[in-house]
Amino acid sequence: MQLRCVADFKLEQWLKNNTTVKHKEYETKSRPGSKPCVLRCAAASMRGNYPEKEEGYGNQDSYTVEEIEEGVLAGVFDGHGEYGDDCAEFVRDEIGDVLSDKHKEFVDWSDALSETYQTLNKKSHKEKDFDDLLSGTTAVTAYFGEGAIWFANVGDSRAVLGKVDQGGSFSTTPLFVDQTPFRQDERERVRAAGAQVMSYGQRMKGAKEPDSQYWEERADAMGADADAGTYKLVGGEPRVWAPGKEMPGTAFTRSIGDKYGEKVGVIGEPEVLRYELKEGDRFVFMCSDGVHDFITSQRVLNMIIEAGALNPDAPPETALAACRAVVAEAYRLWMTHDIRSDDITIVLVIIDPQ
Structure with a gap:
């Protein structure tokens, strides 16, 4: 070669x-x-x-x-x-x-x-x-x-x-769809593993966990499934949390590493x-x-x-x-x-x- x-x-x-x-x-x-x-x-x-x-x-x-x-x-x-x-x-x-x-x-x-x-x-x-x-x-x-x-x-x-x-x-x-809690299948998977799906602001304010319809509507309104422009979602995107904890707070549902996140479905x-x-x-x-x-x-x-x-x-x-x-x-x-x-x-x- x-x-x-x-x-x-x-x-x-x-x-x-x-x-x-x-x-x-x-x-x-x-x-x-x-x-x-x-x-x-x-x-x-x-x-x-x-x-x-x-x-x-x-x-x-x-x-x-x-x-x-x-x-x-x-x-x-x-x-x-x-x-x-x-x-x-x-x-x-x-x-x-x-x-x-x-x-x-x-x-x-x-x-x-x-x-x-x-x-x-x-x-x-x-x-x-x-x-x-x-x-x-x-x-x-x-x-x-x-x-x-x-x-x-x-x-x-x-x-x-x-x-x-x-x-x-x-x-x-595109060959893949981003593995984030905006995806219904990924959101349901991490929730089944015990995760709560909330934005950073919602977690810090102690708000109630939104239902799936909330995130579907937010994705449509803010263009989370668009080709670009996800920057405008910063702070408002859904994140993965352990119940009652302020971590791991990942904006994705799969990764290499994130040992704590594995407890709530963040997998490799x-x-x-x-x-x-x-x-x-x-x-x-x-x-x-x-x-x-x-x-x-x-x-x-x-x-x-x-x-x-x-x-x-x-x-x-x-x-x-x-x-x-x-x-x-x-x-x-x-x-x-x-x-x-x-x-x-x-x-x-x-x-x-x-």
């Missing part, structure tokens, strides 16, 4: 000292009857801007792009809590080896991915270097194998597929999807909510096109330029609407048929 890396870049002001990027290129093997392709992988991750924090705090987002057996694994991990950066880095550093081991035990990549996530969750609980009682990470990954992509996800980071039709028009399709078992590659499939991007809180998938698509990254003959830097543009735009929008910004991460995998 070919591998190409591009050095870290610098942007103006905050982005100058707080963003890292990488670029890699791989040639994948194909199944009999399918065509080989080249994967151009780029990533950018920027530390959030938190004026209230002391200088020297870390980026709680991490990402990976690595070769696993004869395929490529890419993923985004958005940490949270006091040890969120440790949790995200732990998953980033461990996932490749664990997945490779699990694939020897479970031949199907879907099973291997599911077991990998759950193994990492258990290993996180036993770590001596950090405490995941109230810390953890999201994890959205894509394994590009022979003729297919296997996706796995816990939390509210996102994976999106981009394709082009015969007329040359591009479109995007991922949703897994196998996608058969088709003619016209051109890219996959994965991102933390630092991106999708403000930027729609369509806008990301536009920036990928504007960077020229979908031209098979384009230089490697075009995929990287697209990631840089997304990070810069997300940061601009955060600082336009707030005095701070979240950590911002995107991984882009361009699929070039040969």
Whole structure:
């Protein structure tokens, strides 16, 4: 496989000292009857801007792009809590080896991915270097194998597929629905495990737990199921609480870590999807909510096109330029609407048929 890396870049002001990027290129093997392709992988991750924090705090987002057996694994991990950066880095550093081991035990990549996530969750609980009682990470990954992509996800980071039709028009399709208490199935699951679902304000005021209809109406009114704009929900989104406790308070229902949250249904078992590659499939991007809180998938698509990254003959830097543009735009929008910004991460995998 070919591998190409591009050095870290610098942007103006905050982005100058707080963003890292990488670029890699791989040639994948194909199944009999399918065509080989080249994967151009780029990533950018920027530390959030938190004026209230002391200088020297870390980026709680991490990402990976690595070769696993004869395929490529890419993923985004958005940490949270006091040890969120440790949790995200732990998953980033461990996932490749664990997945490779699990694939020897479970031949199907879907099973291997599911077991990998759950193994990492258990290993996180036993770590001596950090405490995941109230810390953890999201994890959205894509394994590009022979003729297919296997996706796995816990939390509210996102994976999106981009394709082009015969007329040359591009479109995007989300691969998962965020695992949050806004989802009826997830809300019912954590409640069955003993959780109460309330906003932060409701919990702090000692309010009565709203019924499911309340959250359905709130989701419709505030656009919680929209492609972007979830930033406006901050403070009012449903969270997972232990009865009578002010924790864990997670705004998601699945994660790796969050040992306390497991008592009330916050689990490390991922949703897994196998996608058969088709003619016209051109890219996959994965991102933390630092991106999708403000930027729609369509806008990301536009920036990928504007960077020229979908031209098979384009230089490697075009995929990287697209990631840089997304990070810069997300940061601009955060600082336009707030005095701070979240950590911002995107991984882009361009699929070039040969």
